[in-house]
Amino acid sequence: MNWLDVLSGAVEQALGPQAMIYCLAAIGLNIHFGYTGLLNFGQAAFMMVGGYAVGALVQTWEQNLWLSILVGLLAAVLLALVLGVPTLRLRADYLAIATIAAAEAVRQVLGAASLNDQFGGQDGRFGFADDMKSLNPIEPGGVHFGPIDFRSYDFFIMIVGWSLALLLCGVIFLMMRSPWGRVLKGIREDEDAVRSLGKNVYFYKMQSLILGGVIGAAAGIMSGLATDNVAPSDFATDTTFFVYTVLLIGGAARVFGPVAGAVIFWFFLNGLDLFFDKATHDNLIPDWIMTSDQASLMRLIVLGLVLMLLMIYRPQGIFGDRRELAIDGR
Amino acid sequence: MAAETQSVTAPGQTKENAILVADNVVRTFGGLRAVDVEHFEIERGKITALIGPNGAGKTTFFNLLTGFDKPDTGAWTFNGESLSGVAPYRVARKGMVRTFQLTKVLSRLTVIENMRLGATGQRGEKLLSSVFAPLWRDQERSNTKRAEDLLERFKLDAKRDDFAGSLSGGQRKLLEMARALMVDPELIMLDEPMAGVNPALKQSLLGHVKSLRDEGRTVLFVEHDMDMVRDISDWVVVMAQGKIVAEGPPDDVMADPAVVDAYLGAHHDTELSFEDEAKIVAEAEAEIEAEIAETEEQS
Numbered sequence: 001m002n003w004l005d006v007l008s009g010a011v012e013q014a015l016g017p018q019a020m021i022y023c024l025a026a027i028g029l030n031i032h033f034g035y036t037g038l039l040n041f042g043q044a045a046f047m048m049v050g051g052y053a054v055g056a057l058v059q060t061w062e063q064n065l066w067l068s069i070l071v072g073l074l075a076a077v078l079l080a081l082v083l084g085v086p087t088l089r090l091r092a093d094y095l096a097i098a099t100i101a102a103a104e105a106v107r108q109v110l111g112a113a114s115l116n117d118q119f120g121g122q123d124g125r126f127g128f129a130d131d132m133k134s135l136n137p138i139e140p141g142g143v144h145f146g147p148i149d150f151r152s153y154d155f156f157i158m159i160v161g162w163s164l165a166l167l168l169c170g171v172i173f174l175m176m177r178s179p180w181g182r183v184l185k186g187i188r189e190d191e192d193a194v195r196s197l198g199k200n201v202y203f204y205k206m207q208s209l210i211l212g213g214v215i216g217a218a219a220g221i222m223s224g225l226a227t228d229n230v231a232p233s234d235f236a237t238d239t240t241f242f243v244y245t246v247l248l249i250g251g252a253a254r255v256f257g258p259v260a261g262a263v264i265f266w267f268f269l270n271g272l273d274l275f276f277d278k279a280t281h282d283n284l285i286p287d288w289i290m291t292s293d294q295a296s297l298m299r300l301i302v303l304g305l306v307l308m309l310l311m312i313y314r315p316q317g318i319f320g321d322r323r324e325l326a327i328d329g330r
Numbered sequence: 331m332a333a334e335t336q337s338v339t340a341p342g343q344t345k346e347n348a349i350l351v352a353d354n355v356v357r358t359f360g361g362l363r364a365v366d367v368e369h370f371e372i373e374r375g376k377i378t379a380l381i382g383p384n385g386a387g388k389t390t391f392f393n394l395l396t397g398f399d400k401p402d403t404g405a406w407t408f409n410g411e412s413l414s415g416v417a418p419y420r421v422a423r424k425g426m427v428r429t430f431q432l433t434k435v436l437s438r439l440t441v442i443e444n445m446r447l448g449a450t451g452q453r454g455e456k457l458l459s460s461v462f463a464p465l466w467r468d469q470e471r472s473n474t475k476r477a478e479d480l481l482e483r484f485k486l487d488a489k490r491d492d493f494a495g496s497l498s499g500g501q502r503k504l505l506e507m508a509r510a511l512m513v514d515p516e517l518i519m520l521d522e523p524m525a526g527v528n529p530a531l532k533q534s535l536l537g538h539v540k541s542l543r544d545e546g547r548t549v550l551f552v553e554h555d556m557d558m559v560r561d562i563s564d565w566v567v568v569m570a571q572g573k574i575v576a577e578g579p580p581d582d583v584m585a586d587p588a589v590v591d592a593y594l595g596a597h598h599d600t601e602l603s604f605e606d607e608a609k610i611v612a613e614a615e616a617e618i619e620a621e622i623a624e625t626e627e628q629s
Contacts, residue, residue, distance in 0.1 A: 171461060174460070174461045174463070175457075175460045175461055178454045178455075178459075178460035178461070178463065178466065179446070179447075179452045179453075179454035179455045179460065179466060179470065180454060180455050180456065180457055180459075180460035181460065182439070182443055182446065182447055182455075183447065183455055185436070185438070185439055185443075186436050186439065186447050188438075189436035189437055189438055189439060190434045190435075190436055192398065192418075192430070192434060193430070193434035193435070193436060194436075194447070195398075195418040195419050195422070196396070196398075196418060196422055196427060196428050196429075196430070196434075196510075197419075197422060197427070197447060197448045197509065197510075197512075197513055198419050198420075198422035198423040198427075198450050198513055199419055199447075199455070200417075200419050201419065207457050211457075323493065324438045324493065
């Protein structure tokens, strides 16, 4: 392994399926948190519901994959309604508590041993993406750009996923400059003021929760298709926190924030991992400082540090507008 | 009621042409009866001032009438239509729009976006049509024109593209008032429009409130400053401890000794002279000494 491998490995991750999935999830969360000010800490639940609907319908009930994808998206609508009806009347912090609890509840239920036959317990569902794989037009050898390699199916998923992400960015750009988007942003700033102007705030919040949730489900579905597997461990609370990280790096309430955030986040997450791995193996960092086993933890430590610095020196994210932050929101 | 006492300032008087009529509106917070209004009417096309000491229940009454809070009992109608239990956004759509004591501008939206948000019946506010700009562009243009005219009238046109959060306190009050006008309300309810506004701007704010009446709107506003109230209001309603204690034309209400006592306390208008002050200090000192003596005795 050489330094070029470190770099190319980081780039592969930055553009790879994982980054694309987190980008999609963050686009959904951006509608919730960035534009409407809904503190949704349960984005992983929307992803999981989407992914599991597809996995279970195809593997357990032997349904058509494309139909299952549609059902997965509708399941997210249902989850948004169930979650939103009681909680959207609450203040923001209560919504955060309710969503994080709901996400955990969804994960425990879908991963429960008693539902092993339907959802496969902790192993989840797998082997359901054959129809998708059969569509793959990329040659089996994979794709190579100099030192950067992608496997054939990965590259296909990347093309589909990133195209979807860009399409969504375009749609969201149009929506957020419309009067509809203005109402959402108004709700983020002060929902009582928006109410006093004759807007049905609850209704708009629900629309926002559904729309962002469906995009979250799309992320979950892409995750299932990319790995041909969905498992409870893919949708734990740290998934939601990573999605928030992606969103904040790029800048909340910015159309391309999630795209930039996902690429940067995965570039560093993997790049740092490879860097410390190589540095300890080459004795660049001597054993008495850390061994190669310990090095695998360094990426999260450094990433945490970078996040802190980002929040201190550039709290608006990459695309954010400093002027907005100069204003005390409350 | 009014008929029995025959007083010009009796509470709960009926109006010739009432736009809003409320009956038996009660709101309690635990043991406190924050609002306990037997009968209340607002005359159409007039400026009505709602005054009263801190904690009299004025803002709570505002919140109840506009649906932001739910009363324990009570019913009220606006233009003959019942508004009890109606959600705030529906109240606003019916033509009764309020502003807030703590100004609620949408900080991270520009001034013009704040204004545009106020327009009602926007086609582009539907989820599905939002993506297709041609469906709402014309309406947006006419709303923007109206918003710009209002901004000019309220002398905020120079701030058009600034974030609302960067405005001064007085400018925020102006923006909130202008934004409420975008809804084109029949009754506009201003909660302390003068609070925290510098004297120069106060005069222009007063002018704006008067101009609302001149264009045929009804105004209800909460205020503390008596001079201001005397200057612009046609009718004054006094609240104290949740109840309406008096109402009438400003001069009559202010001359009513009961109002003066209830509202301002018995000594509101006597300025303290040195002699008075010395007397009060002496009294206080005597009291303290007596207390000290008492505690010493006990120990």
